[in-house]
Amino acid sequence: MVHPHPSARSLGRIGLIVGAATSLSKVGGLVRQLALAAAFGIGPAYDAYNYAYVVPGFLLILLGGINGPFHSAMVSVLAKRDRQEVRRLLENVNTMVGTALALVTVALVLGAELVIDVTAPGLALAGKETVRQLAVLQVRLMAPLALVAGLVGLGFGALNAADAFWLPSLSPLLSSGAVLAGLGWLWWQLGTDIGAPEQAVLGGIVLGISTTAGGLLQWLAQLPAMGRLGLGWPRLRWHWRDAGVWEVLRVMGPATLSSGMLYIAVFTDLFFASLLPQTGVAAGLTYANLLVQTPLGIVSSMVLVPLLPALSRLVRAGDGEGFRRQLRWGLMVSIAAMLPMGAMLMVLAEPLIRTIYGHGAFDTRAAELVSALLVAYGLGMPAYLARDVLVRAFYALEDAVTPFRIAAVSIGLNVVLDWGLTGGLTPAGPLLPFNFGAAGLVLATMGVNVSAALSLMISLKRHGQSLPWRPLLRDGLALLLATAAAALAGALTSHLVDWPQGFVGGVLELLVSAGLGLVSYGLLAQHLRVAEAAALLQLLRRRLRGRGDPGPGPEAD
Template identity: 50%
Template sequence: MPESSSKSSPAKRSLTGIAGIVAIATLVSKVFGLVREQAIAAAFGVGPVVNAYAYAYIVPGFLLILLGGINGPFHSALVSVLSRRDRSEAAPLVEAVTTLVGSLLLVVAIALIFFAGFFIDLVAPGLSQTPEGVQVRSVAILQLRIMAPMAVLAGAIGIGFGTLNASDRYWLPSVSPLFSSLTVIVGLGGLVWYLGDDLLDPSAARLGGIVLAACTLLGAVWQWLMQLQAQWRSGMGSLRLNFNWRTPGVREVANVMAPATLSSGMLHINVYTDLFFASYIEGAAAAMKYANLIVLTPLGIISNALLVPMLPVLSRLTAPESRTDLKLRIRQGIVLSALTMLPLTAVFLSLSQPIVRLIYQRYAFDAAATDFVTPVLMVYGLGMFFYLGRDVLVRVFYALGDGATPFRISIANIFLNAVLDFFLVRALATPGLVLATIGVNITSMAMLLWILHRRLGGLPLLDWNGTIAALCGCSAIAAGASWGASQLWERVLGSEQWWLQALELGVCAGLAIALFGILVLQLRLPEMQILTARLSPILQRFSRRR
């Protein structure tokens, strides 16, 4: 018993330390991502360049998020396999996986170059129906061809994420997306310097689209190179080709990676479905892009800090004798998701217009664009908990070695999403597309929980649902108070100056979060202590880095 406790304590300290590193690094990269989006909004507004980019980025961006993202299937598969193997086996295994994945994705990149027009028409058929849409389509095809090599880079970046995390290196993988953002920011700065006021001329759309796509590609190259040199120094593989794909390690990675990739891919097909319908609404793709980025900034920070340390822990609790601990971890993951996401939901529901106005409204992004993006952001904020909660449950299945179940559920939800899109876009236009995605995530959570309930011999679902319902009630009260405070602020003090907007946002968002916290304390949830314990070292580490 003494030996066991001595081992568990360092693991807990390590878990908290990893969460802190990932949270701070992700915060840095997300801040740069937000600045990048501000630069794009200021340069192009919701015009044809950004709409074209939203469609052109679908496939390379989908691959970069799916394969190259932290918590993605490549990352999860490599961490789960490499963490159970001797360090000496890592380099040849990583090289073999990289060779296999790179070969497959090279074919994808070539197909994107030669069939760019087909892919754009596939995801955005509505562009061909108006003169403005035809211009958007032309720019989108050109951008897709420029960004096509990102298909190969996506796989390499995802493998780098998993490899470095398996060797206990978390800072660089989590912060590396900032290199991509920096490239876009610098490139757009050069474009503004070169064109000046001519940037707003419709004739400059093609050049603007080329620069935006080229900088996106160069940023991905830079991100990969930074990871690659760290991977070499860790002794976790190089650029050497290795075609020995029949080794048990490669098969083990493939057994997790293939169904997980397909499952996550099915989820992202819902994004395709949304943009299919969005192509019939002028400016809808740009509005969804801007609103989604705002939501993904805090969501990415929190999800990485929560999910990155969780997968190895879940993987160690899959034995039958550890089922009680596994159930406890599942509850903790869901409740922690609610504790971190629902106060943000309150903020986005009550303060979406001040948020969009403060972040984006300048130069080409005018008041009309703010009014267009605001309701989209509100609906995105409504679905934050369900997005993260679904990801937590999917990680449980990955830890159990089951990537097939999430895959099957994702396939069923593609059809559900299409049906919801069809009806909700007619009733609510662009916000309806986002609401359809929320419906899909709620359905996914319910199905995944029910399957785990049966597989693990019963889960206290009624108790869990009661806890989540109470937290949702706390969020609703906090949102109402924050909205009322915002309305009072604007009537008394106004919001014409940027510093008044910033103060309004800070005061009203602080009120929402503080009120949510006060109400939650009355529930006496054990997860609140866990959240406090995790936040304390993160805040301490952040203050030291400052």
């Protein structure tokens, strides 16, 4: 066997290692984005990069990411085998997958123009020629990521199966470091002209090469660790009839298809973003999404991680009432957390963008675009997390079909809403009288999440687990009232006080304004006696004090 069954103590140690390494990687990713904003803003080099990265980045995240299908397939299959068998199987799978992905790499190089024309047809419009040319060039430069991604995912799966956890979790830091090194070289060469339009081609080339180098570094970093653990060095072995190979492929195939559906919304948004008359939309979406993912990540880790096992235990025990109570807790705590956070992002979007991104090439036009997108993201945050909570309920009920069907329908709805909320774009111009511009893409995602959440709620009835609507609506309206008070307090504090200029003044404005808004929300929500608001505060207190959560739910709080 690759490793013995880990004890509770070792699982806790593994969790600490993974948590620390992941945190370092997240910090590295944040520093990278801040450097990109200062260097390029929403200029053509970085705007083109976001279109060009769609396919290579999709493959890197899907195939090479931790918990991606390649990683998960290797962990599940290799954990059952001894080290000698693991080495042979890994060589076989690497050879087969590597050959297939090498062909994908060649196809991306040769078909780069077709890739951009299909995923971002709007770049062929007048005024976007530079962005299109750069995007095509960057697709070719980043095409090797297709091959590298598969090898990275397989290798990290093998390392995890051998109880090596820190390197897979830390590896994204290598990609961030490579991009930062590329930006450092570019700054050394160009100085303050790094974001100048006439330097866009050089900037785009550096971005493409450094991104590919980062992926290659992730793979190269695996090799010494795999050799040290007896997992072997790269070697071609073509025994495609090996039963283990087909076991890996049987796990990998459906998982890849299912995971891939999650990224179709990204393709759809960028497709319509390219059709908008304004430039820089793809870059703006990336900057705004980064700010939204921080609060979403914090709350989802607090609520979603313990929720699924808790719901699963109640299903096994046949406790329907406990299941509904637990699900209501997860749903309402998520909404209780996301409403004020979303409201603060909406009313403090301008000072937040100015403070975090407002340096270097990130000019007024960039700030206005990203602020508008951030307002739209803030509006949709509660629906995003509510949908994820309800999906966990179906997984606990061992029903993966219903969420899959709803996700499939949501793809079509996302296309319709993207088209409709951006004015009904046609070659002759907008067809509809209302047009939310770039923010319409984010609002479309919100509409899809609301629709999916409602569909999941209704579908719970088939399992005899439907939640009572009246108490949910009553408490939801109470939370909306508290959110309105929070938004008013935050907005008034931000606008009526003469805050100092500069970064320190911006941080002070954000801390005080958001702090007063959140305090107002907490006091009013508790006064209105929404149980989950009090539960959320207790959950936060436990986390801040470093105490373990005894388990989600009313009983735990």
